[in-house]
Amino acid sequence: MERESIDKYLKDIDELGYEKALTLDSNDVAKILRIKTRTVVNWAKGNIGPKCKRVGKSYFYTKRDIAEFLAQN
Numbered sequence: 001m002e003r004e005s006i007d008k009y010l011k012d013i014d015e016l017g018y019e020k021a022l023t024l025d026s027n028d029v030a031k032i033l034r035i036k037t038r039t040v041v042n043w044a045k046g047n048i049g050p051k052c053k054r055v056g057k058s059y060f061y062t063k064r065d066i067a068e069f070l071a072q073n
C-alpha cells in the first residue's frame with residue numbers, strides 16, 4: 001500500500017514539471033507541498049519534515065524523500 005502511495009506521489013511530482021530534476025531545493029519543495037519556503041527551511045534546520053542534505057547554506061531533497069514524506073502524512 002505504501003509503495004503504491006509513494007509511486008503515485010512521485011508521478012504527481014513529475015507532472016508538476018520536475019520529471020527531469022534529480023534533486024529539489026527548498027523552493028521546489030515549498031511549491032510541491034504548497035507551503036512557504038521559510039517553513040521548509042525551518043523544518044530542515046529542526047530535522048523534521050522530509051529528509052534532506054545540506055550543502056553550504058542550502059538544503060536539497062530527492063523526489064523520493066518528498067514522496068515518502070507525503071505518503072506518511
